[in-house]
Amino acid sequence: MSTVDGVEITGPMGPRFEEVLTPQALELIARLHRELNGRRLERLQARTERVQALADGGTLDFLPETASIREDDSWRVAPPAPGLVDRRVEMTGPTDRKMTINALNSGAKCWLADQEDANSPLWENVVNGPLNLMDSIDRTIDFTSPQGKSYELKPDDELPTIIVRPRGWHLPEKHITVDGEQTSGSLVDFALYLVSCGKKQVDRGQGPYFYLPKMESHLEARLWNDAFVIGQEHVGIPRGTIRATCLIETYPAAFEMEEILYELREHSSGLNAGRWDYLFSVIKTFRTRGADFTLPDRNSITMTVPFMRAYTELLVRTCHKRGAHAMGGMSAFIPSKDPAKNEFAFNKITEDKTREANDGFDGSWVAHPGMVQTAMDAFDKVLGDRPNQLDKLREDVHVTAADLLNVKATPGEVTEAGLRANVSVGIQYVESWLRGSGAAGINGLMEDAATAEISRSQVWQWLHNGVTLSDGQPVTTELVQRVIEEEVAAIASAKGDAYSSGRWDDARALFTEMALGDEYNDFLTVPAYERMP
Ligand SMILES: CC(=O)SCCNC(=O)CCNC(=O)[C@H](O)C(C)(C)COP(=O)(O)OP(=O)(O)OC[C@H]1O[C@@H](n2cnc3c(N)ncnc32)[C@H](O)[C@@H]1OP(=O)(O)O
Numbered sequence: 001m002s003t004v005d006g007v008e009i010t011g012p013m014g015p016r017f018e019e020v021l022t023p024q025a026l027e028l029i030a031r032l033h034r035e036l037n038g039r040r041l042e043r044l045q046a047r048t049e050r051v052q053a054l055a056d057g058g059t060l061d062f063l064p065e066t067a068s069i070r071e072d073d074s075w076r077v078a079p080p081a082p083g084l085v086d087r088r089v090e091m092t093g094p095t096d097r098k099m100t101i102n103a104l105n106s107g108a109k110c111w112l113a114d115q116e117d118a119n120s121p122l123w124e125n126v127v128n129g130p131l132n133l134m135d136s137i138d139r140t141i142d143f144t145s146p147q148g149k150s151y152e153l154k155p156d157d158e159l160p161t162i163i164v165r166p167r168g169w170h171l172p173e174k175h176i177t178v179d180g181e182q183t184s185g186s187l188v189d190f191a192l193y194l195v196s197c198g199k200k201q202v203d204r205g206q207g208p209y210f211y212l213p214k215m216e217s218h219l220e221a222r223l224w225n226d227a228f229v230i231g232q233e234h235v236g237i238p239r240g241t242i243r244a245t246c247l248i249e250t251y252p253a254a255f256e257m258e259e260i261l262y263e264l265r266e267h268s269s270g271l272n273a274g275r276w277d278y279l280f281s282v283i284k285t286f287r288t289r290g291a292d293f294t295l296p297d298r299n300s301i302t303m304t305v306p307f308m309r310a311y312t313e314l315l316v317r318t319c320h321k322r323g324a325h326a327m328g329g330m331s332a333f334i335p336s337k338d339p340a341k342n343e344f345a346f347n348k349i350t351e352d353k354t355r356e357a358n359d360g361f362d363g364s365w366v367a368h369p370g371m372v373q374t375a376m377d378a379f380d381k382v383l384g385d386r387p388n389q390l391d392k393l394r395e396d397v398h399v400t401a402a403d404l405l406n407v408k409a410t411p412g413e414v415t416e417a418g419l420r421a422n423v424s425v426g427i428q429y430v431e432s433w434l435r436g437s438g439a440a441g442i443n444g445l446m447e448d449a450a451t452a453e454i455s456r457s458q459v460w461q462w463l464h465n466g467v468t469l470s471d472g473q474p475v476t477t478e479l480v481q482r483v484i485e486e487e488v489a490a491i492a493s494a495k496g497d498a499y500s501s502g503r504w505d506d507a508r509a510l511f512t513e514m515a516l517g518d519e520y521n522d523f524l525t526v527p528a529y530e531r532m533p
């Protein structure tokens with residue numbers, strides 16, 4: 001059902017959905033699909049071919065064919081756009097109504113309104129996200145909780161700049177088809193926000209700003225740039241008013257940072273060090289290559305191990321050389337009701353943000369409103385009154401391909417506790433995602449799609465590379481099955497009666513398939529999406 005030729009909406013229409021699923025939005029989706037979806041599928045095929053080449057013994061390196069872009073010192077990205085000059089603390093989180101208001105009232109400089117890692121793409125979430133953003137920009141948003149607590153926005157001049165993160169190129173949107181084909185989740189999220197809010201943002205002196213996730217090459221960035229050109233023309237806003245910060249969160253993209261900035265240069269607002277997906281991608285990219293690329297327990301891999309340090313140092317150096325913001329990532333610690341754990345979490349945030357600020361990052365992320373001030377204090381100490389530190393060029397940084405690939409220098413062990421944590425957290429997260437909730441606090445840590453991907457990939461890698469745990473037990477199918485059994489029993493006992501109303505059987509089956517299957521699946525969220533209505 002739709003009034004636009006060739007476009008079908010197969011998902012149910014909820015309250016006010018017609019305000020977002022307008023003919024103008026559907027026309028843009030159709031145009032983007034017809035002009036760009038073929039290239040999107042080619043890029044996904046290129047990813048598969050690269051993985052095969054790596055499995056056959058290949059490696060990653062800076063690209064010879066784009067050396068001239070890296071060697072040309074003359075180009076810069078566009079100057080920072082209004083609202084994106086001072087980004088010292090950015091809140092992230094889902095776009096449901098309550099969290100939208102809480103994020104906008106958090107005191108952060110920017111808010112990453114997430115349709116990606118922190119969101120589960122339930123059809124309602126896909127449409128309600130842009131609807132809530134539209135109501136925020138119109139200042140008509142409010143919310144009353146079931147307990148009777150009312151929420152409304154602070155004055156305009158205290159609100160963060162909105163930056164929307166659409167889904168990655170790999171995810172389809174099955175509830176909107178064009179010419180009988182599933183559409184791209186990325187292009188749907190982009191189009192729905194651009195049409196409902198793009199012109200309003202330009203009229204209020206800012207622009208439609210985006211974070212672009214999980215790209216694996218500069219050619220994927222070129223595809224986004226082409227979508228931006230089409231989108232700006234479609235909604236009648238000047239070229240260059242769209243801005244995008246690209247997450248460098250895949251291993252191949254770390255070798256193409258300059259090229260990614262170059263492709264998007266008139267629309268660029270910097271790069272971000274997305275550490276969690278980066279770790280996932282490191283495991284995924286060299287998953288069959290044995291000890292050289294096998295990582296220890298997830299919680300023991302810090303930002304200061306050599307390969308992570310090389311990646312963040314190179315990101316700051318690259319961004320500032322090109323006049324672009326370098327944005328830091330997410331420390332997963334969230335506040336706790338236990339005072340000792342709470343103090344530990346806040347110390348961890350201070351340590352993480354202080355290191356980033358001293359390294360030259362222009363700002364960083366927090367997952368919880370309670371952590372905004374702590375991160376702000378860390379950046380204030382380094383930035384003072386300056387809005388950013390784009391002038392800190394970091395010419396002392398000289399990172400080589402070998403530095404980026406130096407995974408084997410990572411200290412740490414693979415332990416039974418690490419295996420159990422991966423299994424338990426992975427299953428709990430998948431269960432929550434299947435019910436439509438894409439971020440969860442588990443054991444004092446923020447968990448989202450990226451962290452869950454690490455958990456299931458580590459189990460697969462340990463099993464398929466013959467890893468032995470620190471206590472001498474080999475990781476076998478039987479051991480993983482036993483751990484799954486025991487961890488699910490522990491979850492069931494902790495949840496009590498609530499367990500029966502969850503989607504635990506589905507979550508367990510999916511996690512087991514992902515962890516034990518002979519074939520490694522590129523994304524957990526793709527088969528999970530198939531299990532969604
Ligand atoms: C790898 C990456 O991509 S990182 C970026 C993507 N991930 C994220 O953005 C995760 C964002 N964080 C979250 O979603 C949440 O903090 C969670 C799910 C981890 C924990 O949320 P909760 O369990 O609700 O935490 P808690 O009970 O401490 O929250 C206290 C209040 O803060 C609000 N809050 C917590 N986190 C956020 C957030 N990120 N955005 C807006 N509000 C938030 C809660 O809604 C709650 O509000 P209320 O008091 O009005 O009811």
Ligand SMILES: O=CC(=O)O
Nearest residue numbers: 274275276277450
């Ligand atoms: O998106 C951020 C990440 O760390 O992954």
Ligand SMILES: [Mg+2]
Nearest residue numbers: 117274277450
């Ligand atoms: Mg990510």
